[in-house]
Amino acid sequence: MEVFFQQLINGLSLGSIYALIALGYTMVYGIIRLINFAHGDVYMVGAYVGFWATTQGWGFLPALLLSMVVCAVLGMVIERLAYKRLREAPRIAVLITAIGVSFFLESTGVLAVGAKVRTFPNVFPEVKFQLFNGAIVVTNRQLVIMVVTVLLMLLLQYIVHRTKIGKAMRAVSHDAQAAMLMGINVNNTVSATFAIGSALAAAAGVLVGVYYNAINPYMGIMPGLKAFVAAVVGGIGVIPGAFVGGLSLGVIEALVSGYGSSLWRDAVAFALLIIILIVKPSGLFGSNAREKV
């Protein structure tokens, strides 16, 4: 039982990272039906911006905010330069472009900062809280991750449900043409979606830096794919789905590591993906759409 609760806590903090990245995937997919493979690399850039800021002596929050702003701009630039022209193109062309952007960010990262692993400054000296006579350990870093994730999720819910741009995003993702008839500028709305999704990924990047201390230019690939799995599990295009999917995936992986072997972790994640795709392709929270004949 102790292993279970310990892994649950570890899983929730890992899952928070997945959830933050998954949100961006799901929002972008919801609005332009694109699997943005470069999204994991935006997360990597976010980690490096956070790394730069904290090594300059910035505090955690300013570094987090800077990273989110930089990546929001990066996300918009990527959309305008690489994806916008391809909105009517075959899906495979867009997907390949996304893979290209992903490679580009990684290799530019290597060129700019080198391939070696960097150690993130110790912004939070680790404090361990012992629960149940030391049977379960929670670190302050884990708490920071979970709290920041929950706060960002609440902020996102607020933006999506209460603000004008959020309503525009939902309208465009449901029916872009009807949204145009409302006077909504679809291009700007898509840009905003990329900006918000990328900012969330950047936050995840900074949090991972704080949590694991180590970052490198290829760090975005696996979490990116896993976060996509999380988005699919939750129902791609569905925002709460991505959140729940991310947390679930984190917990499942932690439990596999705790009870089995961490070597099997990735296989379990992808097996889960395939099972969900085959059994309920719309995900846990999604609804099915069918092709018109």
Add this chain to the structure above:
Amino acid sequence: MLTVRNLHVYYGAIHALKGVSLQVEEGEIVTLIGANGAGKTTTLHTLSGLLKPREGEILFQGQNIAGMAAQKIVALGLSQVPEGRRVFANMTVLENLELGAFLRKDAAGIKEDMEKVFVRFPRLQERIKQLAGTLSGGEQQMLAMGRALMSRPKLLLLDEPSMGLAPLLVKEIFSIIKEINAAGTTILLIEQNAHMALSIAQKAYVMETGKIVLSGPANELAQSEEVQKAYLGG
């Protein structure tokens, strides 16, 4: 108010509109009728900026809006209630109405118009927190109309408001259209239900295979054999 001259629109290789011209005066109800596939919806989509014409002019209050971005056209005061309502199903009635006023900044005016919509469609007020997708067909049609009115349009385009509705509801919708018009909004109405449309319009155009084949005062056209022919063939 609206003058369309020699509009040509293509879908890929298909020549969908072949030189459509029509005119709507301020304060009128004008109807555009015709069989399926005649090009009525294409005409409306082109007016709203969803399709770009290859040739031709669309003068709205003297300004050429052909090929203009859709949101700019809405801003000028030309709104559309699309075919099949296309309400935002997973958003509430209130949110749908708010989206109708997307481009407006005058909070007081928006509130006032919202009240007006609720007076006109009391059922929407009862269902204000409900998701639009859970409304009945007739209620969705009302929501779509209310949503378009929220932009305070000068010209309202209605695409098949009677589609899929029971006859009693159709009558209700049509009397509301008359009321909206009486309150000062000019209306261009597309209908399959030709008799109904002709009974409330002042002027009518009949379309066939991408062209206007007949036009005139609505009450004259209502008596004409030609209309029946346009629908049911020679």
Add this chain to the structure above:
Amino acid sequence: MKKMFFSLPNLLMALLLLAFYGLTYAGLEQGWIDDYYKLNLFLICINIILAVSLNVINGMTGQFSIGHAGFMAIGAYGSAVMTMKLGFPFGAALIVGAVGAALAGLIVGIPTLRLKGDYLAIATLGFGEIIRVIILNIEYVGGAAGLNGIAQYTNWHWIFFLTVATVLVIKNFMTSTHGRACIAIRENEIAAETMGVDITRYKVIAFTIGAFFAGLAGALHAHYFYTIQPTTFGFMKSFDILVFVVLGGLGSLTGSILSAIGLTVLSAFLQDYAELRMVIYSLLLIIVMLVRPQGLMGTAEFSYRGVAKLYDRLSGKGRGPGNDTAVG
């Protein structure tokens, strides 16, 4: 006019290939071709096999698979176990590797058939990763360290004839009624189905054929480079193969071959600037997609007629019969 196997252009082509084979063989024997060129020549061949095999799935049949490296891994590991641990001859090991991969293709193909587009892509990516993780967890094949000391059986004879055979087999399949059935699925699945094409059957066939040759390429790879690790066959490898196919033009074997050659050569040139290499590579990818989303060749193929036309155009002839009389 009946098209026959032993037509003049076919014989000429065969002669040309044999000449290339013989000259290269002599070059390798005599040392005119050094190890560096040899390495890249072999890589080109392996990449051609990988590219045309993925083209069967992605290009011809229009199914979106991005886990091709997984099949390659099965071929590599399967064949290496056969020669290293069980002492089988290389030929048998090649067959086992390819058939093993084909079986995996069958297993992947059947459940994923219900999926389309992006979802299928992600599922195949997942399968590729699962295959990798499974291999990683099998101690018998070395786990993360992989297998080392595989005998270098892959020589010029094997690789040349197997590459030619792969291209020929896939081309012959493609230009038959069975290949057309696959292309029909790509072009319009619903129309294909209502025209009597059993789409399930042909999707599975495409996956199986594609996986078979990916396995073959894996086996050749393992027996050339002495050593294989699970990381060799990650999704980066899958993406590499995908890039060959998409850049060349989905559905064009000629395009796949040309881009496999071109990109392998480009990689070799950029070897010394490893860091820059990937930047250029990725930019190239993005630019081609923006400028020519259908790939360099689209779905067009090399044909003798096409060459003849091109020759006419370049030499200023063939302005059409109308012009000929006007000149007279």
Add this chain to the structure above:
Amino acid sequence: MILLSVNHLSKSFGGLKAVSAVNMELRMGELVGLIGPNGAGKTTVFNLLTGVYQPTEGDIALRRQSIVGLKPWQINQRGIARTFQNIRLFNNLTVLENVKIAYHQHASYGIASAILRLPGFYKGEDDMSQKGIELLKIFKLEHKKDELAKNLPYGEQRRLEIARAMAAQPQLLLLDEPAAGMNPQETAELMDMIRWVRQNFDMTILLIEHDMALVMGICERIYVLDYGQIIAEGTPAEIKSNRKVIEAYLGEDISHAHGS
């Protein structure tokens, strides 16, 4: 003799009844129209007949044998072929290859024979090409046999789609708005062609069409669908004067509307 009988056929999409308790009977050799206002469920009926959709209720029998539950390709083999409202050609295949796809199910050689280029392959391909060219001649597309389907002008694409459906040698041919997007001259040619095909191939045809002139001009019998239900059935003359049909198309009678 009855070729196709449809009994109580219904199809719901999540609560919405697109087709509701439709009964139809087609006799061998008939040319029948299926008309109705937008969204009446006509194309859904075609999708049910060809197995693209599975019915929620009811039965479809071809020569007294139920075809419900069969896959589209199996139904095609039993003798139903169709065209589509939005043309669905194999764009990057040539005109001849498009037609040859229809012969695929009768292919006389296997995959091994294709790969090894055994004599069976050449013979099989030659047979298919010959049959295909014969058919293209009828549809006046022979001179374009090596063009890619996507490069044909619109009218010829429509014709090719019909030719492709014919190549499957169906007993029942379903045409979904064959004249959509055609100009009057093309439509007239199409009418002639449909008549000719029916006479010379002894085929039963069911067609959906908006162009009333075409429907009334060539169909012997017409079914009218409205809100997923058959509201009328009869000869063109009967249909034209049928009150329910006029109401479905033109709306409620004028006197009523004025009265309100």
